[in-house]
Amino acid sequence: MSALIVTPVQAANLVQNGSFETANVNPGASFIGLGAGSTAITGWTVSQGSIDYIGALWQASNGSRSLDLSGENAGGIKQTFNTTVGKTYRVTFDLAGNPNTSPTIKQMRISAAGSSANFSFDITGKSTTNMGWLSKSWDFTANSTTTTLEFISLTNSFAGPALDNVSVIAVPEPSSMLGLLSLGVLGIGSALKRQS
Ligand SMILES: [Ca+2]
Numbered sequence: 001m002s003a004l005i006v007t008p009v010q011a012a013n014l015v016q017n018g019s020f021e022t023a024n025v026n027p028g029a030s031f032i033g034l035g036a037g038s039t040a041i042t043g044w045t046v047s048q049g050s051i052d053y054i055g056a057l058w059q060a061s062n063g064s065r066s067l068d069l070s071g072e073n074a075g076g077i078k079q080t081f082n083t084t085v086g087k088t089y090r091v092t093f094d095l096a097g098n099p100n101t102s103p104t105i106k107q108m109r110i111s112a113a114g115s116s117a118n119f120s121f122d123i124t125g126k127s128t129t130n131m132g133w134l135s136k137s138w139d140f141t142a143n144s145t146t147t148t149l150e151f152i153s154l155t156n157s158f159a160g161p162a163l164d165n166v167s168v169i170a171v172p173e174p175s176s177m178l179g180l181l182s183l184g185v186l187g188i189g190s191a192l193k194r195q196s
Contacts (some may be wrong), residue, residue, distance in 0.1 A: 021064070047150055078148050083144065085144060109152050
């Protein structure tokens with residue numbers, strides 16, 4: 001066989017501070033409420049209402065800090081990063097819900113580049129030490145050289161969807177996937193030729 005070694009390339013996370021670990025405030029063992037316009041969490045802006053920046057109040061999915069997207073009402077958070085027009089990007093994030101208070105079903109919306117999707121989380125059986133974090137993903141196609149990714153709560157209370165561990169990576173284009181596929185076919189073809 002030919003010595004074609006394909007090294008997996010770790011795609012760069014386009015979002016900074018996606019785990020919400022860095023900020024100029026410290027939620028410590030509890031939490032801190034942040035209102036619309038706040039940029040206290042590095043790289044992120046509170047986009048509407050208010051959110052709670054959660055410290056050791058409950059178990060984060062990654063690191064030691066996470067968010068409740070409903071602070072005193074339905075809040076939101078956003079970040080803008082560079083993108084390539086026409087390219088598809090995959091957002092992954094971890095979703096749970098404030099387990100302390102109703103409603104039982106927490107709802108949120110993710111949006112970028114003019115499209116959006118809704119997600120929900122059921123806190124039944126969950127607690128601050130058993131949050132039940134779920135990994136979610138959603139794809140969008142960029143229509144500008146910069147894209148704003150936003151997560152908003154659709155739960156208008158003080159106990160909403162919990163968010164952590166956000167990343168955005170460029171999805172490999174179909175053409176490059178085809179390229180890899182044809183390389184594989186060529187490899188098999190030449191291997192067969194050598195056998196015969
Ligand atoms: Ca975190």
